[in-house]
Amino acid sequence: xxxxxxxxxxxxxxxxxxxxxxxxxxxxxxxxxxxxxxxxxxxxxxxxxxxxxxxxxxxxxxxxxxxxxxxxxxxxxxxxxxxxxxxxxxxxxxxxxxxxxxxxxxxxxxxxxxxxxxxxxxxxxxxxxxxxxxxxxxxxxxxxxxxxxxxxxxxxxxxxxxxxxxxxxxxxxxxxxxxxxxxxxxxxxxxxxxxxxxxxxxxxxxxxxxxxxxxxxxxxxxxxxxxxxxxxxxxxxxxxxxxxxxxxxxxxxxxxxxxxxxxxxxxxxxxxxxxxxxxxxxxxxxxxxxxxxxxxxxxxxxxxxxxxxxxxxxxxxxxxxxxxxxxxxxxxxxxxxxxxxxxx
Numbered sequence: 001x002x003x004x005x006x007x008x009x010x011x012x013x014x015x016x017x018x019x020x021x022x023x024x025x026x027x028x029x030x031x032x033x034x035x036x037x038x039x040x041x042x043x044x045x046x047x048x049x050x051x052x053x054x055x056x057x058x059x060x061x062x063x064x065x066x067x068x069x070x071x072x073x074x075x076x077x078x079x080x081x082x083x084x085x086x087x088x089x090x091x092x093x094x095x096x097x098x099x100x101x102x103x104x105x106x107x108x109x110x111x112x113x114x115x116x117x118x119x120x121x122x123x124x125x126x127x128x129x130x131x132x133x134x135x136x137x138x139x140x141x142x143x144x145x146x147x148x149x150x151x152x153x154x155x156x157x158x159x160x161x162x163x164x165x166x167x168x169x170x171x172x173x174x175x176x177x178x179x180x181x182x183x184x185x186x187x188x189x190x191x192x193x194x195x196x197x198x199x200x201x202x203x204x205x206x207x208x209x210x211x212x213x214x215x216x217x218x219x220x221x222x223x224x225x226x227x228x229x230x231x232x233x234x235x236x237x238x239x240x241x242x243x244x245x246x247x248x249x250x251x252x253x254x255x256x257x258x259x260x261x262x263x264x265x266x267x268x269x270x271x272x273x274x275x276x277x278x279x280x281x282x283x284x285x286x287x288x289x290x291x292x293x294x295x296x297x298x299x300x301x302x303x304x305x306x307x308x309x310x311x312x313x314x315x316x317x318x319x320x321x322x323x324x325x326x327x328x329x330x331x332x333x334x335x336x337x338x339x340x341x342x343x344x
Contacts, residue, residue, distance in 0.1 A: 006104040019111045026075040041069030109262030153257030200224040
């Protein structure tokens, strides 16, 4: 298992979410060689030789190479082996900080600033902490073990945001005025590898008779299909979940869960915070432009708009019809709208 540290000089982030924004902004930009990246590479490889220079019978702390600092982008990535990360990351952070560089550990949800300050999210795994207890690099033994470690890893963040913690496939739940928010997960067993998908869910609670129509035609649960970062680029997430990962050992799972905590904090929980009453739900489900709506063109937006007698209802119906890819899909919307109009 390995992961990447992202390093840049300017701008200096004010928080982890800001670091994520800056990382997205800088990645892929054209620029000129930053000499500080070259100097950083020299200092790092002076202690830990580059992967391309070690012998076949030697192990490297780096997961790729050459580690030479050469790039024409304003951001530089360094791959670190998970088994070496607890010793290497603090060293990288110190060396980079001495040069006025920021180090963003995306998977741990931490940012190391010049001067030694470390920013972190709730539930994030500090980079200076041991990655796993002795022996925890062992293979994962069962889906039950993966589930338990996932729940315990996300517990600090979710409890800090008012979620009750339970067991099963939907372990995190929070009751709001007109809905219930939840974080669920699904898992497939391809031993020795486990594939885990984490899925945010909103369960709407309509007043009668809209509740009956929604339950019959749509169901109560709505699965979030986009994250906020992907919305800005119009990128749809895979249907299997908002975010997922593959793991085969305990230490790897701990890192992935820490990264998942950062993802939830940055992309999912801000949306959940806006989901409360029917009015705030309607605003969220019918947020425009649709490319920035985490629920896409979810038909629940029509039910919410009708229940609240929104003046936008007719316009929303037209938009939903126009967006459907085929006659079958348009027929589903037509059936829903007809049922809603019978209530008028």
